[in-house]
Amino acid sequence: MEFGEILKGKDVEGKEKHVPAIDIIREHGHAKADYVRVIVGKEVPHPNTVEHHIAWVELYGTTKEGKVVNFGKMTFEPVYTEPTASFHVNNIDDFKSFCALEYCNVHGVWQNCIEV
16 A cells, blocks of 8 residues: 555535634734645534544645645644644745645545645
C-alpha cells in the first residue's frame, strides 16, 4: 500500500466537514505578519465530541525552488478546542503552494492543497 492510498480529499463524501480549508492572511496585526490558517469544518462544522473529533492538523509548503517545508502540527483536545490552526510564515512570497493534512478519529486522514 502507498501512503497516498489512505489520504482522502475533495472527491469523497463528507468533504464539507473534513477537507481542511486553507486561508492565506497577509500583513496581520501590528507586526504585519503573514499567516496560513487551516480550518476543518469551515463549510459545515465537524463534530467535536470525545467519540468523534479532529485530532490534529499539519501544514506543509513548497517553495518556488521545490523545497518542501514542514510548518508543524497542531493537536486538538475534543470538546475544548476547535480544529483551527494558524501558522506564521516568513517570506510567504517564496512559496508556490501549501498543503494541509488533518486526522478525524473516525474517518481517517484528509488532505487539501492550494496554489499561491
